[in-house]
Amino acid sequence: MPAAFTKGIQRTMACEPAHADELKKKYGILATPEDRERTVAENNKESMQVSQAITSVARELLTEIQRSIDFYVSQNPDKTITKVLLSGGSCYLKDINSYLAHELKIPVERFNPFKGIVGGEMVPEEMAQYFAIAVGLGMRRERDNEG
Numbered sequence: 001m002p003a004a005f006t007k008g009i010q011r012t013m014a015c016e017p018a019h020a021d022e023l024k025k026k027y028g029i030l031a032t033p034e035d036r037e038r039t040v041a042e043n044n045k046e047s048m049q050v051s052q053a054i055t056s057v058a059r060e061l062l063t064e065i066q067r068s069i070d071f072y073v074s075q076n077p078d079k080t081i082t083k084v085l086l087s088g089g090s091c092y093l094k095d096i097n098s099y100l101a102h103e104l105k106i107p108v109e110r111f112n113p114f115k116g117i118v119g120g121e122m123v124p125e126e127m128a129q130y131f132a133i134a135v136g137l138g139m140r141r142e143r144d145n146e147g
Contacts, residue, residue, distance in 0.1 A: 004057045005093060012053035028094020029054045032102050035095070058096065062103050069104075085111035087132045 009020040023046070030036045030051040039047050069081055083106060086097060091110045101108040112128045113135035114120025123131070 004060075005054050005090065008053040008057045009050055012049055023050045024054065024093065027051060029058060029096055029099045031095040031098035054093070055099075058099060061090075062100060065100065065104065081106060083107040083109060085109055087111040087113075087129050089129070091129055092126060 005024055006017055006020045009015070009023055010017055013020060013023065015023070027047045027050040030039055030047070036048075036051070039051070065084060069084075072081065073079070084100065084104065086100070086108060087110075090096060097108045097110060110125075110129065111132060112120075112125065113132040114123050114128050117135070120128075
């Protein structure tokens with residue numbers, strides 16, 4: 001998704017990939033109607049354009065998350081989803097967790113695979129998401145996938 005967000009900005013703003021990436025990091029997505037109203041009041045057109053470009057890609061992500069939730073609930077009618085955990089590079093897009101929480105109507109948090117692991121607090125938060133698979137594999141035990 002990080003590349004998709006950057007490409008969306010690049011198309012919308014007609015700029016180079018490096019500049020689109022800078023804009024993505026600077027502005028992120030306007031997560032709520034209040035954020036959008038404030039940005040309009042400030043007449044920050046660049047922020048609005050960047051957010052619109054990101055929002056079109058984020059809607060695709062939102063659709064996939066909602067589809068997964070719907071499938072899970074249909075297969076487990078006695079279970080409820082209490083929160084969504086984000087991982088990967090896109091989870092650090094400014095306000096993406098707020099946007100998704102607002103749209104899904106459930107809490108959305110960044111996943112930290114080191115949470116609850118002794119010494120995990122030493123790993124910088126912005127780096128932790130790169131180790132999700134490694135930490136998961138490191139925590140496996142022999143016969144984890146049996147019966």
